[in-house]
Amino acid sequence: MTTDTTSYAPGKAATPEERKAWSSTSAGRVVTARKITRAEELRLILADEIVSGQLAPGAPLDESELARRFRVSRTPVREALRQLVASGLVDARAHRGAIVAHPDPERLAGMFEAMAELEALCAGMAAERMTVSERHALQSLHDQLRAISYLGDPQRFHEVTEAFHNAIYAGARNAYLAELALATRKRVQPFRRAQFRNIGRLAKSHAEHNRVVLAVMQGDRAAASAGMRAHIDTVRREYATYAGKA
Amino acid sequence: MTTDTTSYAPGKAATPEERKAWSSTSAGRVVTARKITRAEELRLILADEIVSGQLAPGAPLDESELARRFRVSRTPVREALRQLVASGLVDARAHRGAIVAHPDPERLAGMFEAMAELEALCAGMAAERMTVSERHALQSLHDQLRAISYLGDPQRFHEVTEAFHNAIYAGARNAYLAELALATRKRVQPFRRAQFRNIGRLAKSHAEHNRVVLAVMQGDRAAASAGMRAHIDTVRREYATYAGKA
DNA sequence: TTGGCACTCGTTGCATGCAATTCGCCATTG
DNA sequence: CAATGGCGAATTGCATGCAACGAGTGCCAA
Numbered sequence: 001m002t003t004d005t006t007s008y009a010p011g012k013a014a015t016p017e018e019r020k021a022w023s024s025t026s027a028g029r030v031v032t033a034r035k036i037t038r039a040e041e042l043r044l045i046l047a048d049e050i051v052s053g054q055l056a057p058g059a060p061l062d063e064s065e066l067a068r069r070f071r072v073s074r075t076p077v078r079e080a081l082r083q084l085v086a087s088g089l090v091d092a093r094a095h096r097g098a099i100v101a102h103p104d105p106e107r108l109a110g111m112f113e114a115m116a117e118l119e120a121l122c123a124g125m126a127a128e129r130m131t132v133s134e135r136h137a138l139q140s141l142h143d144q145l146r147a148i149s150y151l152g153d154p155q156r157f158h159e160v161t162e163a164f165h166n167a168i169y170a171g172a173r174n175a176y177l178a179e180l181a182l183a184t185r186k187r188v189q190p191f192r193r194a195q196f197r198n199i200g201r202l203a204k205s206h207a208e209h210n211r212v213v214l215a216v217m218q219g220d221r222a223a224a225s226a227g228m229r230a231h232i233d234t235v236r237r238e239y240a241t242y243a244g245k246a
Numbered sequence: 247m248t249t250d251t252t253s254y255a256p257g258k259a260a261t262p263e264e265r266k267a268w269s270s271t272s273a274g275r276v277v278t279a280r281k282i283t284r285a286e287e288l289r290l291i292l293a294d295e296i297v298s299g300q301l302a303p304g305a306p307l308d309e310s311e312l313a314r315r316f317r318v319s320r321t322p323v324r325e326a327l328r329q330l331v332a333s334g335l336v337d338a339r340a341h342r343g344a345i346v347a348h349p350d351p352e353r354l355a356g357m358f359e360a361m362a363e364l365e366a367l368c369a370g371m372a373a374e375r376m377t378v379s380e381r382h383a384l385q386s387l388h389d390q391l392r393a394i395s396y397l398g399d400p401q402r403f404h405e406v407t408e409a410f411h412n413a414i415y416a417g418a419r420n421a422y423l424a425e426l427a428l429a430t431r432k433r434v435q436p437f438r439r440a441q442f443r444n445i446g447r448l449a450k451s452h453a454e455h456n457r458v459v460l461a462v463m464q465g466d467r468a469a470a471s472a473g474m475r476a477h478i479d480t481v482r483r484e485y486a487t488y489a490g491k492a
Numbered sequence: 493t494t495g496g497c498a499c500t501c502g503t504t505g506c507a508t509g510c511a512a513t514t515c516g517c518c519a520t521t522g
Numbered sequence: 523c524a525a526t527g528g529c530g531a532a533t534t535g536c537a538t539g540c541a542a543c544g545a546g547t548g549c550c551a552a
Contacts, residue, residue, distance in 0.1 A: 037340050037535065039328075063504070073537040075321075078504085079328050082285075086332030094283050095504050095543045110422040117367050117423075176356040177363075180426060283505065309534070319507040324534090341513045341534050 038072050042080035045070075050089050050100050051186050053193045057102040061090060088187050101187070111188050112239070116232035118181040119165070124225035126171030127216045135217055138167050142206075142213045149202035157205075158196050164209065168228075171216075192235065194242045201238065208234060284318050288326035291316075296335050296346050297432050299439045303348040307336060334433050347433070357434050358485070362478035364427040365411070370471035372417030373462045381463055384413050388452075388459045395448035403451075404442050410455065414474075417462070438481065440488045447484065454480060 046066075049055045061081060067074045081098050084090035092098035103111065130138070141164045148157045165185065169178035195201055211227035292312075295301045312323045327344050330336035338344035349357065376384070387410045394403045411431065415424035441447055457473035 039535080040340070064502095074504090075536050075538090079325065079535095082325050082328045083332040086329040092504095094286070096545090097503070107421060110420040113420055114423040114426060121363050174356040174359055175353060176430075177360040180360060180430075184422075184426075285505080310532095320534090321506050321508090325505095342515090343533070 037076070038070075039076035039079035039083075042066070042070060042072070042076055043083050046080060046084060047087070047089055047186070050084075051189045053190060055100050057100050057190050059100045061098040061100065063098075087183065100190070108188075108191060109236075111184060112232070112236040115181070115184045115188055116229050116236065118177070118184055119168070119232050120225040120229040122168050122172040122174075122177060122181055123212055123216065123228035124221040125174065125177075126168045127219050127221045127224035129173045130171035130216060134167070134171050138164070138171070138216060139213060141167060142209055145206050145209065149206045152199045152202065154196040154199065154202065157202050161205070168212075168216075191243065192239055195235070195238055198238075204234070205231070283322070284316075285322035285325035285329075288312070288316060288318070288322055289329050292326060292330060293333070293335055293432070296330075297435045299436060301346050303346050303436050305346045307344040307346065309344075333429065346436070354434075354437060355482075357430060358478070358482040361427070361430045361434055362475050362482065364423070364430055365414075365478050366471040366475040368414050368418040368420075368423060368427055369458055369462065369474035370467040371420065371423075372414045373465050373467045373470035375419045376417035376462060380413070380417050384410070384417070384462060385459060387413060388455055391452050391455065395452045398445045398448065400442040400445065400448065403448050407451070414458075414462075437489065438485055441481070441484055444484075450480070451477070 046055070046061075055061075063074045063077050063081070066077045066081075070077070081090060081092065085092050085098065089101050090098050091101045126134075126138075141160060144160050145157065145164065148160060166182070169181055172178060208227070208231040212224055212231065215221075215223035215227055292301070292307075301307075307327060309320045309323050309327070312327075313320045316323070327336060327338065331338050331344065335347055336344050337347045372380075387406060390406050391403065391410065394406060412428070415427055418424060454473070454477040458470055458477065461467075461469035461473055
């Protein structure tokens with residue numbers, strides 16, 4: 001416990017100014033979401049830190065420590081952790097604390113396989129259902145990726161890749177399926193960090209996307225699915241090569 | 247609030263005997279899970295009541311009321327609700343309470359479509375990966391279903407159907423994918439209650455399963471997928487026919 | 493020296509009180 | 523008469539204190 005410095009009066013735990021402090025760590029991504037609860041804020045921040053790799057798989061999530069860090073009581077921290085447990089990003093056992101989820105290799109392989117199929121499914125549906133303007137928007141993102149792969153900016157490439165996949169989710173016209181795919185993507189993300197340091201991977205990734213984009217533009221469901229499945233399968237293999245320590 | 251009858255001393259809110267009372271409502275399914283926390287208990291109970299239809303979509307979930315009902319404080323109730331929100335069975339908005347999830351028709355259609363594809367995927371994978379004994383076990387469940395469909399016991403038919411689908415999930419050798427499929431199944435379940443009152447549906451369901459079982463026995467992935475997709479699609483159409491009020 | 497055991501400490505689980513927000517109701521006004 | 527503004531009640535959100543559980547440590551006995 002060790003209530004050390006702060007005064008901590010009830011309902012006045014931290015001024016808004018104080019509370020801004022914590023988001024300074026996450027590189028300019030300050031989301032000034034004012035209309036949501038503290039627990040929801042914490043959930044979003046912690047999820048982001050897990051997905052972005054700031055909190056590595058296996059890292060302990062101490063309630064009191066997080067409460068101090070975010071200048072709130074343990075209650076909203078606990079609620080945020082419970083939701084993260086339910087979403088699969090965090091593992092917890094009663095009286096034994098919570099850690100960032102760290103699936104064993106077999107489970108991780110299953111997540112990759114499921115991701116491949118979900119993405120393939122979305123791509124196939126998108127090939128059939130996207131509007132003309134959506135197809136053009138997808139093509140535009142794809143072109144951007146080519147340009148970025150030449151420049152060799154992994155961070156930017158990653159961001160636009162996310163947009164690319166999100167565009168396909170949206171094109172599938174199934175919000176629920178999109179949520180499943182996105183959630184799976186996020187849960188796998190902490191284990192593919194290393195890939196984005198590999199510049200050579202960018203061009204290959206773009207080439208794989210090319211098959212998908214072509215099929216989507218032509219409305220060829222089977223080809224779009226196959227292309228996306230192959231792409232994610234490459235991602236999986238790439239991970240398997242890089243990761244000896246998983 | 248109205249602290250009416252019980253004394254309610256801290257840490258001694260209810261004796262074990264008192265706490266047994268609530269589970270008597272759910273028809274003999276008393277799970278004497280002693281080693282888990284109260285919040286976890288509540289989560290399981292509420293999820294079961296939602297899936298089983300005791301709590302209908304749209305029903306309000308008042309924290310204080312649930313706390314009284316289960317003889318606990320609001321804290322574990324809140325944690326259970328948060329987890330149910332994260333799992334999609336409950337919707338909640340800050341300061342406005344929680345209700346049993348009630349997706350609009352479009353979203354529900356998406357859930358049915360996703361379920362069809364997930365089940366199809368599992369069936370296809372199971373056709374390739376099941377052991378011989380697993381295939382025989384599946385066949386056995388299928389035979390049981392035929393017998394039950396003759397007897398016309400919808401409740402029992404439902405239970406064995408669940409076991410049938412779970413056997414296919416297990417045969418797919420992908421725990422993560424199985425979780426997705428099962429979660430989706432549970433989220434859709436509250437909207438297909440009516441179907442199990444329709445005795446005629448039982449025989450048709452069994453006939454649809456037949457295609458899947460045959461394909462699985464022969465290791466024919468494509469046929470197993472197609473069969474399962476067609477089955478779930480029938481389920482969806484059946485729902486669409488029954489439900490004017492969704 | 494080693495195995496078992498009780499004790500202690502740290503962390504999590506739960507209860508409770510207060511603060512904050514929302515919504516319904518009623519009065520006031522155009 | 524309708525619309526709007528503010529007040530009150532009810533409900534949720536958060537802080538805090540205490541209880542319970544687990545893990546580590548040191549002691550005792552074999």
